[in-house]
Amino acid sequence: KPVAWGYEGDIGPCNWHKYFPKAGGKRQSPIDIDTSATQYDGSFKPLRIHYDSHMCSSLTNNGHTFCMSVNSDQCNLSGGPLEDKYRLLQFHCHWGSDDTKGSEHTVDGHQYAAELHLVHWNTDKFKSADEAIEKNQGIAVLTAFIKAGKEHRGWNHVLSHFKDIKKVQGTSTVNEDFNPKCLLPENQTDYWTYEGSLTTPPCHESVRFIIFKEVVEVSSEQLAQFRSLCVCSSRKRDTGEDEHLVDNFRPIQPLNGRVVKASFQ
Numbered sequence: 001k002p003v004a005w006g007y008e009g010d011i012g013p014c015n016w017h018k019y020f021p022k023a024g025g026k027r028q029s030p031i032d033i034d035t036s037a038t039q040y041d042g043s044f045k046p047l048r049i050h051y052d053s054h055m056c057s058s059l060t061n062n063g064h065t066f067c068m069s070v071n072s073d074q075c076n077l078s079g080g081p082l083e084d085k086y087r088l089l090q091f092h093c094h095w096g097s098d099d100t101k102g103s104e105h106t107v108d109g110h111q112y113a114a115e116l117h118l119v120h121w122n123t124d125k126f127k128s129a130d131e132a133i134e135k136n137q138g139i140a141v142l143t144a145f146i147k148a149g150k151e152h153r154g155w156n157h158v159l160s161h162f163k164d165i166k167k168v169q170g171t172s173t174v175n176e177d178f179n180p181k182c183l184l185p186e187n188q189t190d191y192w193t194y195e196g197s198l199t200t201p202p203c204h205e206s207v208r209f210i211i212f213k214e215v216v217e218v219s220s221e222q223l224a225q226f227r228s229l230c231v232c233s234s235r236k237r238d239t240g241e242d243e244h245l246v247d248n249f250r251p252i253q254p255l256n257g258r259v260v261k262a263s264f265q
Protein backbone atom coordinates (compact mmCIF):
# COMPACT_ATOMS: atom_id res chain seq x y z
CA LYS A 1 0.00 0.00 0.00
CA PRO A 2 1.71 3.25 -1.05
CA VAL A 3 2.65 5.56 1.85
CA ALA A 4 0.66 8.80 1.87
CA TRP A 5 2.73 11.99 1.80
CA GLY A 6 1.84 15.63 1.40
CA TYR A 7 2.96 19.18 2.06
CA GLU A 8 1.45 19.83 5.49
CA GLY A 9 0.96 18.24 8.89
CA ASP A 10 2.30 14.83 9.92
CA ILE A 11 2.75 13.66 6.31
CA GLY A 12 4.57 16.89 5.37
CA PRO A 13 8.18 17.39 4.15
CA CYS A 14 9.76 17.29 7.64
CA ASN A 15 8.60 13.68 8.07
CA TRP A 16 9.15 12.34 4.53
CA HIS A 17 12.51 10.80 5.59
CA LYS A 18 10.71 8.44 8.00
CA TYR A 19 9.15 6.47 5.15
CA PHE A 20 11.40 7.69 2.30
CA PRO A 21 14.94 7.53 3.71
CA LYS A 22 16.56 9.20 0.67
CA ALA A 23 14.71 12.40 1.62
CA GLY A 24 17.36 12.72 4.35
CA GLY A 25 20.25 12.35 1.89
CA LYS A 26 23.22 14.62 1.14
CA ARG A 27 22.25 15.83 -2.35
CA GLN A 28 18.60 16.77 -1.93
CA SER A 29 16.53 19.37 -3.86
CA PRO A 30 15.42 22.12 -3.99
CA ILE A 31 18.20 24.49 -2.94
CA ASP A 32 18.77 28.24 -2.74
CA ILE A 33 20.99 29.49 -5.58
CA ASP A 34 23.47 31.93 -3.97
CA THR A 35 24.55 33.77 -7.14
CA SER A 36 27.73 35.05 -5.41
CA ALA A 37 28.89 31.43 -4.95
CA THR A 38 28.07 29.98 -8.40
CA GLN A 39 31.00 28.97 -10.61
CA TYR A 40 31.08 29.83 -14.33
CA ASP A 41 31.79 26.74 -16.47
CA GLY A 42 32.93 27.67 -19.98
CA SER A 43 33.05 24.03 -21.11
CA PHE A 44 29.28 23.60 -21.57
CA LYS A 45 28.18 22.99 -25.18
CA PRO A 46 24.90 24.62 -26.28
CA LEU A 47 21.77 22.99 -24.81
CA ARG A 48 19.91 21.01 -27.50
CA ILE A 49 16.16 20.96 -26.82
CA HIS A 50 14.35 19.19 -29.69
CA TYR A 51 10.63 18.69 -29.02
CA ASP A 52 8.10 17.81 -31.69
CA SER A 53 4.53 19.15 -31.58
CA HIS A 54 2.61 16.17 -32.87
CA MET A 55 2.67 14.14 -29.71
CA CYS A 56 -0.39 12.87 -27.94
CA SER A 57 -0.20 13.59 -24.24
CA SER A 58 -2.37 13.02 -21.21
CA LEU A 59 -2.93 15.49 -18.39
CA THR A 60 -3.53 14.06 -14.92
CA ASN A 61 -4.19 15.44 -11.46
CA ASN A 62 -2.01 13.14 -9.32
CA GLY A 63 -3.13 14.72 -6.07
CA HIS A 64 0.14 16.70 -5.73
CA THR A 65 0.22 18.66 -9.00
CA PHE A 66 -0.99 18.41 -12.59
CA CYS A 67 1.22 16.19 -14.72
CA MET A 68 1.38 16.28 -18.53
CA SER A 69 2.70 12.88 -19.58
CA VAL A 70 4.44 12.93 -22.95
CA ASN A 71 4.91 9.73 -24.91
CA SER A 72 6.89 10.94 -27.89
CA ASP A 73 10.37 9.58 -28.59
CA GLN A 74 10.88 12.73 -30.64
CA CYS A 75 11.22 14.97 -27.56
CA ASN A 76 14.88 14.93 -26.68
CA LEU A 77 17.38 16.94 -24.64
CA SER A 78 21.18 16.85 -24.82
CA GLY A 79 24.22 19.16 -24.63
CA GLY A 80 24.89 21.74 -21.94
CA PRO A 81 26.20 19.92 -18.85
CA LEU A 82 24.72 16.61 -20.04
CA GLU A 83 26.93 13.75 -21.30
CA ASP A 84 24.01 11.70 -22.62
CA LYS A 85 20.71 12.06 -24.49
CA TYR A 86 17.55 12.42 -22.40
CA ARG A 87 13.90 11.95 -23.43
CA LEU A 88 10.99 14.08 -22.17
CA LEU A 89 8.76 12.00 -19.88
CA GLN A 90 6.42 14.55 -18.32
CA PHE A 91 6.12 18.12 -17.14
CA HIS A 92 4.40 19.64 -14.11
CA CYS A 93 4.54 22.68 -11.86
CA HIS A 94 4.85 23.70 -8.21
CA TRP A 95 3.02 26.76 -6.86
CA GLY A 96 1.79 28.51 -3.71
CA SER A 97 -1.38 29.88 -2.12
CA ASP A 98 -0.55 33.37 -3.42
CA ASP A 99 1.81 35.01 -5.92
CA THR A 100 4.52 35.67 -3.28
CA LYS A 101 5.52 31.98 -2.95
CA GLY A 102 5.40 28.75 -4.94
CA SER A 103 8.76 28.00 -6.55
CA GLU A 104 10.90 25.20 -5.10
CA HIS A 105 14.32 26.66 -5.89
CA THR A 106 15.05 30.23 -4.77
CA VAL A 107 17.61 32.73 -6.11
CA ASP A 108 19.45 34.73 -3.44
CA GLY A 109 16.56 33.88 -1.14
CA HIS A 110 13.90 35.13 -3.58
CA GLN A 111 10.98 32.75 -4.10
CA TYR A 112 8.94 32.99 -7.32
CA ALA A 113 5.20 32.37 -7.77
CA ALA A 114 5.67 28.98 -9.43
CA GLU A 115 8.25 26.63 -10.99
CA LEU A 116 7.98 24.49 -14.14
CA HIS A 117 9.72 21.09 -14.26
CA LEU A 118 10.26 19.32 -17.59
CA VAL A 119 11.40 15.83 -16.54
CA HIS A 120 13.63 13.80 -18.89
CA TRP A 121 15.25 10.35 -18.50
CA ASN A 122 18.62 9.12 -19.79
CA THR A 123 17.95 6.91 -22.82
CA ASP A 124 21.66 6.31 -23.48
CA LYS A 125 22.35 4.69 -20.10
CA PHE A 126 18.99 3.14 -19.13
CA LYS A 127 16.27 1.01 -20.72
CA SER A 128 13.28 2.60 -18.98
CA ALA A 129 12.28 5.71 -17.06
CA ASP A 130 11.47 3.52 -14.04
CA GLU A 131 15.08 2.34 -13.98
CA ALA A 132 16.54 5.80 -14.66
CA ILE A 133 14.68 7.60 -11.84
CA GLU A 134 16.69 5.72 -9.22
CA LYS A 135 20.16 6.03 -10.78
CA ASN A 136 22.79 8.77 -10.77
CA GLN A 137 22.58 10.77 -14.03
CA GLY A 138 19.25 9.08 -14.71
CA ILE A 139 17.08 12.22 -14.74
CA ALA A 140 17.48 15.75 -16.12
CA VAL A 141 14.94 18.40 -15.16
CA LEU A 142 14.69 21.62 -17.21
CA THR A 143 13.39 24.24 -14.80
CA ALA A 144 11.86 27.68 -15.37
CA PHE A 145 10.73 30.15 -12.74
CA ILE A 146 7.28 31.70 -13.21
CA LYS A 147 6.12 35.13 -11.98
CA ALA A 148 2.83 37.02 -12.23
CA GLY A 149 2.71 39.43 -15.16
CA LYS A 150 1.35 39.35 -18.68
CA GLU A 151 -0.79 36.44 -19.89
CA HIS A 152 1.09 33.47 -21.39
CA ARG A 153 -0.89 32.17 -24.37
CA GLY A 154 1.05 28.89 -24.54
CA TRP A 155 -0.06 27.95 -21.04
CA ASN A 156 -3.73 28.25 -22.13
CA HIS A 157 -3.29 25.04 -24.18
CA VAL A 158 -2.70 23.26 -20.85
CA LEU A 159 -5.06 25.27 -18.65
CA SER A 160 -7.97 24.73 -21.08
CA HIS A 161 -7.96 21.05 -19.98
CA PHE A 162 -8.04 21.77 -16.25
CA LYS A 163 -11.84 21.52 -16.09
CA ASP A 164 -11.42 17.78 -16.83
CA ILE A 165 -8.88 17.18 -14.05
CA LYS A 166 -10.28 19.22 -11.17
CA LYS A 167 -10.64 16.05 -9.15
CA VAL A 168 -7.69 13.88 -8.06
CA GLN A 169 -6.82 11.15 -10.58
CA GLY A 170 -8.76 13.10 -13.21
CA THR A 171 -7.20 12.58 -16.65
CA SER A 172 -7.65 14.38 -19.94
CA THR A 173 -6.17 13.54 -23.34
CA VAL A 174 -4.42 16.41 -25.08
CA ASN A 175 -4.22 15.87 -28.84
CA GLU A 176 -3.84 19.41 -30.06
CA ASP A 177 -0.73 20.72 -31.72
CA PHE A 178 1.15 21.75 -28.58
CA ASN A 179 4.92 22.04 -28.15
CA PRO A 180 6.04 22.32 -24.50
CA LYS A 181 9.09 24.27 -25.68
CA CYS A 182 6.80 27.34 -25.80
CA LEU A 183 6.69 27.23 -21.98
CA LEU A 184 10.44 27.92 -21.71
CA PRO A 185 12.03 31.38 -21.57
CA GLU A 186 13.46 32.93 -24.74
CA ASN A 187 17.00 32.93 -23.34
CA GLN A 188 18.03 29.25 -23.19
CA THR A 189 21.77 29.89 -23.00
CA ASP A 190 21.90 31.35 -19.45
CA TYR A 191 21.21 28.73 -16.77
CA TRP A 192 22.47 27.33 -13.46
CA THR A 193 23.02 23.60 -13.01
CA TYR A 194 23.75 21.24 -10.10
CA GLU A 195 23.22 17.65 -9.00
CA GLY A 196 20.19 17.04 -6.77
CA SER A 197 17.14 14.88 -6.26
CA LEU A 198 13.47 14.39 -7.03
CA THR A 199 11.70 17.00 -4.89
CA THR A 200 8.88 14.64 -3.97
CA PRO A 201 9.06 11.19 -2.35
CA PRO A 202 10.94 8.89 -2.91
CA CYS A 203 13.40 11.80 -3.43
CA HIS A 204 15.86 9.67 -5.46
CA GLU A 205 19.25 11.43 -5.81
CA SER A 206 19.25 10.96 -9.59
CA VAL A 207 18.56 14.47 -10.91
CA ARG A 208 20.66 16.96 -12.87
CA PHE A 209 18.81 20.28 -12.56
CA ILE A 210 19.16 22.87 -15.35
CA ILE A 211 17.54 26.11 -14.15
CA PHE A 212 17.06 29.01 -16.60
CA LYS A 213 17.97 32.46 -15.36
CA GLU A 214 15.22 34.22 -17.35
CA VAL A 215 11.84 34.18 -15.59
CA VAL A 216 8.63 33.35 -17.53
CA GLU A 217 5.53 35.53 -17.01
CA VAL A 218 1.97 34.24 -16.71
CA SER A 219 -1.07 36.26 -15.60
CA SER A 220 -2.34 36.20 -12.02
CA GLU A 221 -5.55 34.66 -13.39
CA GLN A 222 -3.53 31.82 -14.94
CA LEU A 223 -1.74 31.28 -11.60
CA ALA A 224 -5.17 31.16 -9.92
CA GLN A 225 -6.11 28.35 -12.34
CA PHE A 226 -3.13 26.30 -11.06
CA ARG A 227 -4.57 26.70 -7.55
CA SER A 228 -8.03 25.64 -8.71
CA LEU A 229 -7.01 21.96 -8.81
CA CYS A 230 -8.46 19.95 -5.95
CA VAL A 231 -6.71 17.41 -3.75
CA CYS A 232 -8.62 14.97 -1.56
CA SER A 233 -7.64 15.21 2.08
CA SER A 234 -9.00 13.90 5.37
CA ARG A 235 -10.60 17.29 6.08
CA LYS A 236 -12.81 16.85 3.02
CA ARG A 237 -14.67 13.94 4.64
CA ASP A 238 -15.31 16.01 7.78
CA THR A 239 -16.13 19.37 6.28
CA GLY A 240 -17.37 18.15 2.89
CA GLU A 241 -15.73 20.94 0.88
CA ASP A 242 -12.86 20.34 -1.53
CA GLU A 243 -9.34 20.89 -0.31
CA HIS A 244 -7.40 22.94 -2.86
CA LEU A 245 -3.89 22.13 -3.99
CA VAL A 246 -1.68 24.88 -2.61
CA ASP A 247 1.92 25.31 -1.48
CA ASN A 248 3.00 22.13 -3.26
CA PHE A 249 6.67 23.15 -3.01
CA ARG A 250 9.30 21.43 -0.85
CA PRO A 251 11.35 23.64 1.50
CA ILE A 252 14.99 24.44 0.68
CA GLN A 253 17.45 21.61 1.44
CA PRO A 254 21.10 21.81 2.67
CA LEU A 255 23.68 22.36 -0.11
CA ASN A 256 26.24 20.13 1.76
CA GLY A 257 29.18 21.58 -0.16
CA ARG A 258 27.72 21.19 -3.64
CA VAL A 259 28.75 23.85 -6.19
CA VAL A 260 26.15 25.35 -8.52
CA LYS A 261 27.66 25.89 -11.98
CA ALA A 262 26.64 28.77 -14.27
CA SER A 263 26.66 28.67 -18.07
CA PHE A 264 27.19 32.46 -18.12
CA GLN A 265 29.58 34.95 -16.54
Ligand SMILES: CN(C)c1nnc([C@H](N)S(N)(=O)=O)s1
Nearest residue numbers: 089117119133197198199200
Ligand atom coordinates in the same frame (compact mmCIF):
# COMPACT_ATOMS: atom_id res chain seq x y z
C1 LIG B 1 9.06 9.46 -11.41
N1 LIG B 1 9.15 10.82 -11.84
C2 LIG B 1 9.29 11.13 -13.24
C3 LIG B 1 9.08 11.81 -10.90
N2 LIG B 1 8.98 11.59 -9.59
N3 LIG B 1 8.92 12.70 -8.85
C4 LIG B 1 8.95 13.85 -9.50
C5 LIG B 1 8.82 15.17 -8.85
N4 LIG B 1 7.52 15.72 -9.14
S1 LIG B 1 10.05 16.31 -9.30
N5 LIG B 1 9.58 17.68 -8.71
O1 LIG B 1 10.10 16.35 -10.73
O2 LIG B 1 11.27 15.90 -8.68
S2 LIG B 1 9.07 13.53 -11.19
Ligand SMILES: [Zn+2]
Nearest residue numbers: 092094117199
Ligand atom coordinates in the same frame (compact mmCIF):
# COMPACT_ATOMS: atom_id res chain seq x y z
ZN1 LIG C 1 8.73 19.00 -9.72
